[in-house]
Amino acid sequence: MSSTTAPQPQMVPLIAGDLLPPITLPDAEGQAFDLFHQSLAGLHVVMILGRAPSGERLAAAEAAATARQARLVIIAAARPDGARRSHGPARLFDPERRFFNALGVADNAVAVLSPRGRLAFLRAGEAALEMALDLLPTAQPAPEIRRTGAPALLIPGVLEPDFCATLIAHWKKGEKTRDRVASAEGAAGAAQQIKRRTDVWLDDRALYATYRQRLERRVLPELWRAYRFRAASFEAPRIGCYAAEDQGGFGAHRDNRTPFTAHRRFAMSLNLNTGAYRGGALRFAEFGPELYEPEAGGAVLFCCDLMHEALPVTEGERFAIFTFLTDAEGARQEQALIAQRQAAGDRGVAVR
Ligand SMILES: O=C(O)CCC(=O)C(=O)O
Ligand SMILES: [Fe+2]
Structure with a gap:
């Protein structure tokens, strides 16, 4: 018999399948936004890291995400800019690059968080956003009603x-x-x-x-x-x-x-x-x-x-x-x- 000790702090960037550690990031006005917040329950979160596309491409991405039970979020490696917007995806700020570093991303990448809170997709480059949107499930299976079951x-x-x-x-x-x-x-x-x-x-x-x-x-x-x-x-x-x-x-x-x-x-x-x-x-x-x-x-x-x-x-x-x-x-x-x-x-x- 042998055993191992408690989890060590994560040094190596997360890979697809890993659970995201609890991370909160400030919004434009500096208010903490929790990626595990109840407003995102049951949704995939598509995170644009770095520079977001502008105008029509962003609007199309937001519509595609919403149609697939997902929420689009933009995360900039910068200080909160104080600019409140009444429409468009939520904008979060990561001045210390905690989130970027956890994902091992330098700039301009797209990550998808599953409803369970796991990293489901991570990719850099121009085509990453459309790829991420394409991978989101289109139809949800009919929910199952459970009346018994073991605590497993x-x-x-x-x-x-x-x-x-x-x-x-x-x-x-x-x-x-x-x-x-x-x-x-x-x-x-x-x-x-x-x-x-x-x-x-x-x-x-x-x-x-x-x-x-x-x-x-x-x-x-x-x-x-x-x-x-x-x-x-x-x-x-x-x-x-x-x-x-x-x-x-x-x-x-x-x-x-x-x-x-x-x-x-x-x-x-x-x-x-x-x-x-x-x-x-x-x-x-x-x-x-x-x-x-x-x-x-x-x-x-x-x-x-x-x-x-x-x-x-x-x-x-x-x-x-x-x-x-x-x-x-x-x-x-x-x-x-x-x-x-x-x-x-x-x-x-x-x-x-
Ligand atoms: O086969 C399993 O999944 C359970 C095995 C088991 O109960 C055990 O190793 O004690
Ligand atoms: Fe057993």
Whole structure:
């Protein structure tokens, strides 16, 4: 077992898919404008960074944005100019270039923020505005009415498709571990049947660094926003394969019921492939019959107290990557556990 520490301040510019940190910018009169303000709820925000097009082109862009449930905002790397305008897109000012720097943009670029608050598009150059507008969804799916459901946090697009493929390749060449369910002394026999999955530790330094950065930018801020949960560390991630040939699955269990797992707070299951198998969805039987299956690259997070199961895979192979997150108090318990294990000669996961 190994763990990582709290998120570091962001030094590297954001990339598409990353959640925007809370940033407020002054408007023309110096009043703070919040890009997460309720007036933008459910909308994409198309941000013109730098010099805005003039006249007709701007009016056409604004009309196109409005028609697609989006709002146009102009952000200038200058001090608020005090000029109030009664029409046209909101104008914001970024004299210290905080926003430009967060995006790694020198000048004249277009960024799109998704309703979830993630950077969906970023591009410099003349054609960027029209490209951004073209990428906005035209039709919204009919909203679903939900009357039941588990308290699970679903986050799409945590890992990019290429990175998912790389992690599956890492599993294929890695050292396999079977049926390693953390279980209380004496329960190992039952555990053998409960978990039918083959795991490989994510023990490659470069892959681990990318995985960790995606978590820090796309998952941890969501846990804070949804639950005010501050993750202090997460366990060494493992990639698992549930194969139809041995009815791969994981029967109903909770993730924190042994002395070795009591420090865990949230579980994260991130699918690396979907559409390549049948079965394999997650179910939280205490909350209803719904099945949960994030699309490849997407994750589901849930409290380790919740009963859950991964249904058997009946065709093909399901790959996913798993970790468990804990808070500061849990991290202290975990460190004590690691120290105990090291004293007993367990060297944990060696990262190469
Ligand atoms: O297969 C899943 O998505 C869940 C795995 C799981 O429950 C676990 O590793 O403890
Ligand atoms: Fe679990």
